[in-house]
Amino acid sequence: MSQYYFNYFTELMSANDLDTFFVAYRVQLYIAIIALIINLIICIYSFCVFDCFNPHTTMWRTQLILDICIAIGYILDSCSFISLENSLSSLTNNNYLISQPQQPQPTTNISSSLDQLIKLTNNTVTDCNNKKPHLFLLLACRQWAAVLVFIMGLERVLFLCYPLWFRSIRVRKSPINTFVLFFVLFSAGIAYTNVSMVCPYEPTHFTCELTWAFGIDYGYISNGIIILSQLFGFIFLVIAAFFVHRLDWPLRRFGGNRNKVISEKRKIRKIKWLILSCLVFIAFPQLLLLLLHFKSPDGLYLIKLIVSWLFLTKMFSNIYIYILATRYGKGMFGLIKEWWKNRKKTAINPNESMATIVASQFINRQVQPRQLQMLSTIAN
DSSP: OHHHHHHHHHHHHTOOOHHHHHHHHHHHHHHHHHHHHHHHHHHHHHHHSTTTTTTSHHHHHHHHHHHHHHHHHHHHHHHHHHTTHHHHHHHHHHHHHHTOTTSOOOOTTHHHHHHHHHHHHSEEHHHHHHHOTTHHHHHHHHHHHHHHHHHHHHHHHHHHHOHHHHHHSOOOHHHHHHHHHHHHHHHHHHHHHIIIIIOTTOEEOTTOOTTTTTOHHHHHHHHIIIIIHHHHHHHHHHHHHHHHTSSSHHHHHTTTOHHHHHHHHHHHHHHHHHHHHHIIIIIHHHHHHHHHHHHOTTSOHHHHHHHHGGGTTHHHHHHHHHHHHTSSSOOHHHHHHHHHHHHHHTSOOTTSOHHHHHHHHHHHHHHHHHHHHHHHHHHO
16 A cells, blocks of 8 residues: 555656646645745844844844845736636647537637747757746845855854954955855856857757756856855854854963853854755755756656745744744834834823923933843843
8 A cells, every 4th residue: 555655656747748837836836835924924023123133133134135025026927827827728628629620719829828838848058048037036045045154154164263363354245145146146157157158059848947047057056155165164163163162272362261161152053043044945955956856857846846945934944034033032022012102102292292202212222222232132
């Protein structure tokens, strides 16, 4: 019995039937919508709270924005494929009418439906990028998140090796994001150059899986960027965590300042969740797609499609990081409750003078950041 179900599952996953892919893309659409809603709510919370997940606030916000863009890309991908179902159903209806000559019907749409079916099942990399421009969004977000993991791990090692140099300067996150943006744009330029000039007629599957949608040659480059960047970032984090927990070495590097050592331990303890979430939900699915390509370059497309859904499951790690960020602070409902109370307090009473109202609002704006800073200090 188990062998029967195993063979049935293998046959189902190896199927190349269009109806099966239509069902799979509907499921992908629902998962992407759920991921979009969850990531959007957590992202709004991260921007509403002062120094949320301090001191890695900017990196967490950037990852949340990238997760939102990935969910939007999957929604567009699902909609672009599901929209073809009507044209294929018209082809089926026309074929049924042809098989019944006693009921002649106009068949002017048969040739166009056949052309659409041929274009759907015989795709090139140029067709994929023409029909699915949102592939650029998915490509940029995956590589952006991977390079950020590499930089976060490298930053922690450099903070340990050169503490005095990092003490004299302040490392800001905006230039880091700008550098990663230009790197991703340069990589995307290589991808589109490969599609338009190097191998425009390279055949690919109609699902246009992102790893090979820009050509096999660039697929290996993209896999290297996504997998190796996060792997090296994780290795750097492990090295930093190993040396910072030694007794003598970190104190000697920080000039005997135990507060600096404690602060560095706290930074490593917090940033490990950002790096591990990307490693598990971005690097691991990308590695699985690469292994499936080695196993069957021209098959197992349904399995590859299902494996690509793992990129959307990063919403679970975002939920966990949200729980960590709100352990000693206010959560989403606390912010809404506070906003509602402040809304009532800021309501203008006709019996009060304008000077009293302005003075009370000024005091509230001055006191609130101090309270939030005290809460973040206690949490850290």
